Amino acid sequence: MGTARYIVRRLIFSAFLIIGVSIILFAMINAIGNPIEILLAERPGITDEIIESITQYYGLGGSVTDRYFTWLGAIIRFDFGTSIIYNLPVSEMLLTYGLETLKIQIPAILIALLVSVLISVLAATRQYSRIDFGVIAGAMVGHSLPGFLLGILLILLFSYWLGVLPSYGAYSTRNLLMDSMVIDGLWHMVLPVAMLAFFNTATLTLLLRASLVDVLRQDFITAARASGLPERRVVFGHALRNAFIPVLTYLGILFGLMLGTAPVTETVFTWPGLGALYIMAIQQLDYPLIMGATMIITFMLVTATLLTDIAYVIIDPRIRLA
Amino acid sequence: MDSEATPTATLQAENLGSRQRPPGVWRQSWYRFRRNRAGMLGLTLVSLVVLIAIFCPLLAPFDPSDQSAMLRGAARRAPDSIHLLGTDRNGYDVLSRMLYGARTALAVGLGAMAIASLIGVTIGGIAGYAGGMTDELLMRFAEFFMVIPVFIVILAVVRLFGIVVVGTWLENIPNLNLITIIVLLGCFEWPPIARMARAEFLRLKHAEFVEAAVCIGSRKRDILLRHILPNALPSLIVLVALGIGGAILAETMVSFLGFGDPKAVSWGQSLFFNYEALKVAPWAVLTPGTAIFLTVLGFNLLADGLTDAFNPRLRQ
Numbered sequence: 001m002g003t004a005r006y007i008v009r010r011l012i013f014s015a016f017l018i019i020g021v022s023i024i025l026f027a028m029i030n031a032i033g034n035p036i037e038i039l040l041a042e043r044p045g046i047t048d049e050i051i052e053s054i055t056q057y058y059g060l061g062g063s064v065t066d067r068y069f070t071w072l073g074a075i076i077r078f079d080f081g082t083s084i085i086y087n088l089p090v091s092e093m094l095l096t097y098g099l100e101t102l103k104i105q106i107p108a109i110l111i112a113l114l115v116s117v118l119i120s121v122l123a124a125t126r127q128y129s130r131i132d133f134g135v136i137a138g139a140m141v142g143h144s145l146p147g148f149l150l151g152i153l154l155i156l157l158f159s160y161w162l163g164v165l166p167s168y169g170a171y172s173t174r175n176l177l178m179d180s181m182v183i184d185g186l187w188h189m190v191l192p193v194a195m196l197a198f199f200n201t202a203t204l205t206l207l208l209r210a211s212l213v214d215v216l217r218q219d220f221i222t223a224a225r226a227s228g229l230p231e232r233r234v235v236f237g238h239a240l241r242n243a244f245i246p247v248l249t250y251l252g253i254l255f256g257l258m259l260g261t262a263p264v265t266e267t268v269f270t271w272p273g274l275g276a277l278y279i280m281a282i283q284q285l286d287y288p289l290i291m292g293a294t295m296i297i298t299f300m301l302v303t304a305t306l307l308t309d310i311a312y313v314i315i316d317p318r319i320r321l322a
Numbered sequence: 323m324d325s326e327a328t329p330t331a332t333l334q335a336e337n338l339g340s341r342q343r344p345p346g347v348w349r350q351s352w353y354r355f356r357r358n359r360a361g362m363l364g365l366t367l368v369s370l371v372v373l374i375a376i377f378c379p380l381l382a383p384f385d386p387s388d389q390s391a392m393l394r395g396a397a398r399r400a401p402d403s404i405h406l407l408g409t410d411r412n413g414y415d416v417l418s419r420m421l422y423g424a425r426t427a428l429a430v431g432l433g434a435m436a437i438a439s440l441i442g443v444t445i446g447g448i449a450g451y452a453g454g455m456t457d458e459l460l461m462r463f464a465e466f467f468m469v470i471p472v473f474i475v476i477l478a479v480v481r482l483f484g485i486v487v488v489g490t491w492l493e494n495i496p497n498l499n500l501i502t503i504i505v506l507l508g509c510f511e512w513p514p515i516a517r518m519a520r521a522e523f524l525r526l527k528h529a530e531f532v533e534a535a536v537c538i539g540s541r542k543r544d545i546l547l548r549h550i551l552p553n554a555l556p557s558l559i560v561l562v563a564l565g566i567g568g569a570i571l572a573e574t575m576v577s578f579l580g581f582g583d584p585k586a587v588s589w590g591q592s593l594f595f596n597y598e599a600l601k602v603a604p605w606a607v608l609t610p611g612t613a614i615f616l617t618v619l620g621f622n623l624l625a626d627g628l629t630d631a632f633n634p635r636l637r638q
Contacts, residue, residue: 013462021470028482140360140626144619146571148578148593149611152600156608160601260471264575268597278474279579282481290478297471305469 003313010309014302021298022072022291029287030064058082058288071291080292085284090292093277098296100170101266101273104189105258108196109251115197116204120243121235123205124212135205142202147261151195151268158191165191168270192269200254207250212243245316252308256301351556351631361627367620375424384415386422386587391415398603410592410606411599419592420609426588427617430504430573431566437508438569439515439562443551446519451527451546461520464513472510473572479506480581499583503576507569515561522554529553556632560625567621574614589614 036055040046055061058081059070074081080090123135159167166172166188176184215221216239224234258265262275270276274293281289345353355361374381383406391397391405392413401408407416449460483502487493495501526532527550535549576582577590584591589610596606 013465017466017469020466021475024475025478028479031482031486137360140622141619144567144622145615146574146611146618148575149615152597152607152611156600156604160604256469256471260473261575263474263477263579267579278477282478283580285481285485294471294474294478297474301471302469 006313007310010306014306017302018295018298019072022295023068025291025294026064026068026071029290030067036060058084075292075295080295081288083286083289085280085286085289090288093289094274094292094296097272097274097277098300100271101259101262101275103170103185104192104196104265104271104273105255105262107189108193109200109255109258111193111197112200112204113251115201116208117240119201119205120208120212121240123209124216124243125235127213127216132209135209139202139205139209142198143206145199145202147195147199148264148268150198151191151265154191154195155268167191170272192265192271195268196258196265200258203254204247204250208243208247211246212239215239215243218242245312248315249308249312252304255304259297259301259304262297347556351628355627355631358627358630360623361630364620364623364625364627367616368624371424371428371617371620374421375428378421378424382415382418382421384418386414386418388415388418389413398599398606400603401605407609408603408605410596410603412595414592416592416606416609419587420589420613422587423589423592423610423613424617426500426586427570427573427614430500430507430588431570431621433504434507434511434569434573435562435565437505438512438565439558441509442512442515443519443558445512446516446521447523447546447551447554449516450520450523451550453524457520461517464516467510468513473575476503476506476510476572477576477579477581480576497583497586500573500586500588503573503582504569507572511565511569511572515558515565518557518561519554522557523550526550526553556628560628560632563621563625563628567618567625570621571614571618 036051036058040051060067062070071081078091080094082088083090083093086093119135119139123132126132155167158165170185170188171181172184172188177187178184216235221234221239224238225231229237259274262273263279264275265271266273266276267279274297277289278293278297280286281293355365383404389412391399391409396405397409397413398411399405399409401416405415405417407420410416410419445460445464449457449464480499480502484499487498492498523546532545532549535545540549573582573588574590574593577586577588578593578597580594582588582591582594592610593607596603600607
């Protein structure tokens with residue numbers, strides 16, 4: 001099977017995934033009854049007239065399947081409806097909050113990649129040395145340290161005890177640092193990015209070191225060394241490129257993990273991102289917002305997985321496409 | 323490492339003269355595991371959690387639901403000689419809550435992984451043994467669960483299920499919320515186990531001893547459950563150990579976000595109640611946090627050690 005056919009098959013599967021999640025969620029929310037009834041379950045004392053007008057306003061009349069297809073048709077046009085609690089277009093909210101989430105996650109994963117490459121090379125080229133064992137132990141501990149606990153420790157240390165970094169929010173509420181939106185934003189990003197970067201570095205280092213140790217033992221490395229290439233080029237040019245293949249597939253998983261646990265990260269740092277928005281939505285049973293946020297998170301996750309899958313087959317032609 | 327081969331070699335040498343059976347795969351694995359310092363540390367941590375869970379009524383200085391410190395105006399008190407790890411904002415003794423939390427953590431980890439193993443081994447086993455279209459369909463189904471944002475979906479289901487049960491007989495089940503979380507974790511965390519079970523069943527299907535069993539006319543059930551499954555266990559146990567740690571962490575995160583069981587004495591619940599008072603009473607957050615960290619680390623190290631013990635060749 002050719003690469004093009006493989007990619008098409010993955011694309012179709014991804015579309016199925018997204019639709020599958022939307023059906024599960026839609027069915028679940030509607031299993032309780034009409035979204036209006038969900039709202040009423042925790043807000044007694046609303047008259048029938050008001051219920052009628054709400055139903056009209058949010059387009060919640062008709063059968064479950066009718067509503068599902070109306071909703072599905074609308075989200076293709078990036079129209080997620082109107083938030084019941086905030087009375088704002090859900091698509092607008094998702095965009096604003098989504099950017100805040102990416103603002104901490106993308107730098108974190110880039111920093112983690114850079115740092116883990118350096119650490120892994122350091123460890124793998126000195127296999128079974130003190131440095132190597134130190135790196136393995138550190139990475140293992142970092143990998144097991146729950147992200148939110150690290151976040152809490154960082155807040156305690158840098159915000160409460162040293163008082164140098166802010167513990168919550170994306171911007172200062174009163175005075176911006178140095179009166180600059182950019183500097184103030186960066187200042188607030190330090191702790192959440194540090195937490196995410198640390199977690200990702202630990203996991204990536206564990207993987208990359210093992211992979212690098214494996215590659216460095218192979219014949220083509222010996223051949224490269226024998227041909228008189230400087231060690232630096234052997235490691236960074238030849239070994240690292242090959243060691244990166246298993247790590248690449250993991251990047252998608254890691255990104256998914258970060259996105260999936262964004263509610264926790266963003267609760268620890270009171271960060272106004274997609275995860276925090278999602279928590280608010282399910283606490284307040286804001287049905288269009290729950291659907292919208294889940295769909296966006298699923299979409300981002302599926303896209304990340306899809307991209308890594310495709311990158312994988314392009315980079316490594318040995319892979320059997322099955 | 324070069325030390326890997328030694329224990330087996332010594333054992334074989336010891337057994338040469340006698341008519342004793344050579345040590346079985348489990349015993350051999352244990353000899354290898356014992357040599358693995360990280361694995362032993364993991365086992366120690368896990369054993370500690372188990373012991374605490376069993377003996378917490380004897381160990382805990384206070385009842386986990388004792389809020390009397392609140393009445394004495396001693397809530398959020400720093401660690402002292404009466405409350406060794408201080409009290410939290412609800413007047414609970416932090417140490418006692420931490421010790422009792424081990425029970426909930428283990429119940430979550432074991433319960434979720436029992437469900438996940440049952441689903442995973444069934445689906446993976448059928449896929450691997452049957453092959454063909456069945457295999458393809460079941461594995462696509464498993465992949466679906468691997469790609470969707472499980473944690474996000476669990477949060478929504480826990481919240482919505484909490485509303486569904488209001489007014490039904492289910493409402494009277496004690497710790498219903500916790501049970502929901504356990505079942506959900508089990509229902510969403512099975513795909514890695516299914517994948518491994520499939521690979522193992524596929525590999526063992528053509529093993530000589532399985533073909534021998536087929537030849538002597540063993541029943542299909544016996545072939546699957548008595549010949550293939552026991553040989554697939556080592557690889558599966560590693561995943562289960564990892565999964566227990568993962569499930570405990572997941573429950574903690576669900577509780578930390580406020581969707582946990584308010585009646586359960588769980589570490590995540592303690593984090594949720596005390597996070598707002600982090601600045602005033604950091605011990606009430608750091609104690610359950612450390613407990614979670616050590617438990618998850620313990621299960622991760624244990625799984626790591628088990629991988630090495632069951633597959634000595636991988637190490638070289």
